[in-house]
Amino acid sequence: MWDYVLERRELIAFQAFQHVSLVVQCVLLGTVIALALAVLVYRSPAATALANGVSAVGLTIPAFALLGILLAPFGFGITPAVIAVTFYAALPVLRNAVVGLAGVDRSLVESARGIGMSRSAVLFRVELPLAWPVVLAGIRISTQMVMGIAAIAAYVLGPGLGGLIFSGLSRLGGANALNSTLVGTIAIVLLALVLDLLLVLAGRLTTPRGIRV
DSSP states (O other), X not given: OHHHHHHTHHHHHHHHHHHHHHHHHHHHHHHHHHHHHHHHHTTOHHHHHHHHHHHHHHTTSOHHHHHHHHHHHHOSXXXXXXXXXXXXXXXXXXXXXXXXXXXXXXXXXXXXXXXXXXXXXXXXXXXXXXXXXXXXXXXXXHHHHHHHXXXXXXXXXXXXTHHHHHHHHHTTTSTTHHHHHHHHHHHHHHHHHHHHHHHHHHHHHHSOGGGOO
16 A cells, blocks of 8 residues: 555645645635624524524535535536535534533623623623634634545535545456555545644633633
């Protein structure tokens, strides 16, 4: 397998870059969407329950099925891959953001309002900072989950290391088929660990010192 890696190191490195790029961009987009939705619903118990239900149901949709549905309107390529990965990336973040925002001590919110802070100021200076550790936990879960889903996106000719895995699986028993599958899988696991470590470090830098665990 080592010889296989050395012979194809440039291709593997390029596909690894594509994979990380797809995951990072989709997680960022999914986080923005999820936070916007959470801000809209967290004050309403009914809307909160609906958002939690949508996130739970959404995670039960098989990635292959969703990608297959997206083929009809968008065809093969990057577009269905980005839509599917972003969809799955947003779900854990949405759930955690709603829980985090709804769980902020109401006495702190009322105190902030009592000293003359506007609703938007309370949101950005009190509620979101206090909810951030819970939101970040959702982002970490989302990132780990979509690392694997991004590999499945190779089914619609999406970018990334999934191409190596699918190529190997389609040639099982042939030359280097097992090496191709193993290299793609191991590379995804290693990249997932690296991204999780970076998120842990980001959490240490962005979480207010007073609420760090």
